[in-house]
Amino acid sequence: MxxxxxxxxxxxxxVHTDEMLINMGPQHPSTHGVLRxxxxxxxxxxxxxxxxxxxxxxxxxxIGENLTPRQFLPYTDRLDYLAGMNMNLxxxxxxxxxxxxxxxxxxxxxxxxxxxxxxxxxxLVAACCYGLDLGSFTPFMWAFxxxxxxxxxxxxxxxxxxxxxxITVGGVTDDLPAGWLQKCATFLDQFxxxxxxxxxxxxxxxxxxxxxxxxxxxxxxxxxxxGCTGPVLRGSGVDWDLRRDGEPFCTEMYEDYTYQVIxxxxxxxxxxxxxxxxxxxxxxxxxxxxxxxxxxxxxxxxFLVRQAMEKYAQAGGKxxxxxxxxxxxxxxxxxLETEAPKGQMGFMIISDGSPVPYRVRVRSSxxxxxxxxxxxxxxxxxADVPAIVGSLDLVLGEIDR
Amino acid sequence: xxxxxxxxxxxxxxxxxxxAGDFEAIDPWIEVKREGLPDIARYLRDQRDLWFDLLHCIxxxxxxxxxxxxxxxxxxxxxxxxxxxLSSTTHRHRLALKTRVPRFLEEEPSRLPxxxxxxxxxxAAEWHEREVFDLCGVFFLNHPDMRRILxxxxxxxxxxxxxxxxxAEYHGIQSR
Numbered sequence: 001m002x003x004x005x006x007x008x009x010x011x012x013x014x015v016h017t018d019e020m021l022i023n024m025g026p027q028h029p030s031t032h033g034v035l036r037x038x039x040x041x042x043x044x045x046x047x048x049x050x051x052x053x054x055x056x057x058x059x060x061x062x063i064g065e066n067l068t069p070r071q072f073l074p075y076t077d078r079l080d081y082l083a084g085m086n087m088n089l090x091x092x093x094x095x096x097x098x099x100x101x102x103x104x105x106x107x108x109x110x111x112x113x114x115x116x117x118x119x120x121x122x123x124l125v126a127a128c129c130y131g132l133d134l135g136s137f138t139p140f141m142w143a144f145x146x147x148x149x150x151x152x153x154x155x156x157x158x159x160x161x162x163x164x165x166x167i168t169v170g171g172v173t174d175d176l177p178a179g180w181l182q183k184c185a186t187f188l189d190q191f192x193x194x195x196x197x198x199x200x201x202x203x204x205x206x207x208x209x210x211x212x213x214x215x216x217x218x219x220x221x222x223x224x225x226x227g228c229t230g231p232v233l234r235g236s237g238v239d240w241d242l243r244r245d246g247e248p249f250c251t252e253m254y255e256d257y258t259y260q261v262i263x264x265x266x267x268x269x270x271x272x273x274x275x276x277x278x279x280x281x282x283x284x285x286x287x288x289x290x291x292x293x294x295x296x297x298x299x300x301x302x303f304l305v306r307q308a309m310e311k312y313a314q315a316g317g318k319x320x321x322x323x324x325x326x327x328x329x330x331x332x333x334x335x336l337e338t339e340a341p342k343g344q345m346g347f348m349i350i351s352d353g354s355p356v357p358y359r360v361r362v363r364s365s366x367x368x369x370x371x372x373x374x375x376x377x378x379x380x381x382x383a384d385v386p387a388i389v390g391s392l393d394l395v396l397g398e399i400d401r
Numbered sequence: 402x403x404x405x406x407x408x409x410x411x412x413x414x415x416x417x418x419x420x421a422g423d424f425e426a427i428d429p430w431i432e433v434k435r436e437g438l439p440d441i442a443r444y445l446r447d448q449r450d451l452w453f454d455l456l457h458c459i460x461x462x463x464x465x466x467x468x469x470x471x472x473x474x475x476x477x478x479x480x481x482x483x484x485x486x487l488s489s490t491t492h493r494h495r496l497a498l499k500t501r502v503p504r505f506l507e508e509e510p511s512r513l514p515x516x517x518x519x520x521x522x523x524x525a526a527e528w529h530e531r532e533v534f535d536l537c538g539v540f541f542l543n544h545p546d547m548r549r550i551l552x553x554x555x556x557x558x559x560x561x562x563x564x565x566x567x568x569a570e571y572h573g574i575q576s577r
């Protein structure tokens with residue numbers, strides 16, 4: 001009976017394992033917070049993923065209905081706590097849109113400095129925690145070393161390291177302290193050469209490429225259909241960045257700045273750069289591309305900070321004072337999305353003429369980016385699930401609000 | 402295309418469903434009847450010159466005043482407004498599409514108002530509609546998975562309703 005040769009692939013088809021439901025989270029290190037995924041598995045293959053969210057729900061929208069816009073500001077930087085500055089900026093610009101307020105040139109450049117530094121810090125965490133998810137510990141420590149320097153800069157600026165509330169409605173809380181620009185320039189000088197090290201240890205790492213290239217491919221159509229934005233959308237090759245393509249209130253901030261929107265169009269990334277090329281196994285829209293987009297955006301952000309520092313130093317006058325704490329708001333409604341590190345962060349304010357908004361709405365970028373998980377994780381291996389979820393760069397504080 | 406020309410473009414096939422519009426507002430909007438919502442949504446997405454491929458957000462706003470005296474001064478009768486923020490990445494235009502639903506189905510306080518889902522038009526709506534259902538209490542018909550999303554599944558009430566009262570206890574946890 002052993003003489004009958006059985007083809008291995010035929011044997012595989014005969015084997016049926018029981019379906020199993022596996023809980024991943026809410027306390028799972030690779031979910032970056034309290035995200036619970038229920039996996040339906042058939043052996044090693046995941047047939048269905050159901051995300052369960054809400055563990056960090058803090059009723060932010062309800063709180064917004066009971067506070068004036070400036071009182072609400074400290075709640076915004078607790079949404080995406082890895083990029084508090086960008087959250088503050090989103091809310092501040094939305095209220096300014098309702099008020100029809102334009103900030104001075106000096107304030108504008110100052111905002112660009114801190115918003116882009118915050119983007120660098122956020123992308124560093126995103127890219128290198130991703131390495132950690134896939135079993136590479138070193139880049140994680142390196143990224144946190146660099147991020148620490150940015151947090152030190154922010155601490156000098158406003159006294160806090162994560163929840164800044166620095167950019168406020170109407171302006172910023174205070175001007176830069178003396179000697180800050182010099183410190184910032186010193187940071188950039190030492191940071192820019194370090195980026196090569198991240199590329200050496202992750203981007204061109206054979207293990208990393210095997211874990212990410214061709215995994216979780218998100219087509220541009222599906223990305224738009226699910227409302228994915230930010231690096232997730234650009235990783236699928238859609239050339240769309242609100243700093244350039246957004247509403248005037250968002251794009252005016254970046255007027256006269258030179259930078260590239262990072263997205264692969266016509267089979268190549270926009271600029272010639274010394275970083276590793278796209279590996280042959282990678283497909284547009286996979287985990288590797290999403291990671292790569294973030295790493296290239298870091299360079300653009302550093303470039304933007306340099307420009308902004310120069311423009312800030314040249315701009316005359318003072319930075320703007322914040323909008324009065326309890327002043328009445330004009331009647332009306334305003335919705336604005338800004339390009340936060342995780343994607344398009346939207347705020348909406350509806351006012352009935354009193355100092356407290358009638359309704360506040362927070363549109364979270366990670367919320368939409370997460371909703372595509374169940375599509376991406378259909379039919380992958382169990383080990384690919386953390387790779388896919390990690391590549392979306394989720395922050396649960398923002399998803400659950 | 403600005404909101405006014407989009408309105409003109411819609412008025413040919415959908416005139417009976419267009420209710421109002423404000424093209425001078427900070428964010429220009431068009432209000433449609435809720436019966437026409439799925440058809441108009443599909444039309445907005447599929448027409449080559451409109452091509453609204455990105456649904457940003459669905460917002461539910463409860464227009465209701467629990468205080469009797471203040472309620473008398475309200476301009477409009479109590480209702481829930483749904484706002485759909487759309488944009489087109491190809492044509493770079495934006496639109497806020499609004500629709501209005503009653504606060505309760507057939508004036509019965511135990512029954513949630515109903516509106517057709519647009520999740521077959523934009524998949525992004527799937528989670529946004531779940532959130533509106535959870536927090537504002539609007540039921541979306543033909544939705545593939547109409548469950549709560551942020552609150553626990555056995556939560557009572559819809560927290561962003563203006564007359565919402567926090568339950569005194571939840572599984573033995575005192576709320577005050």
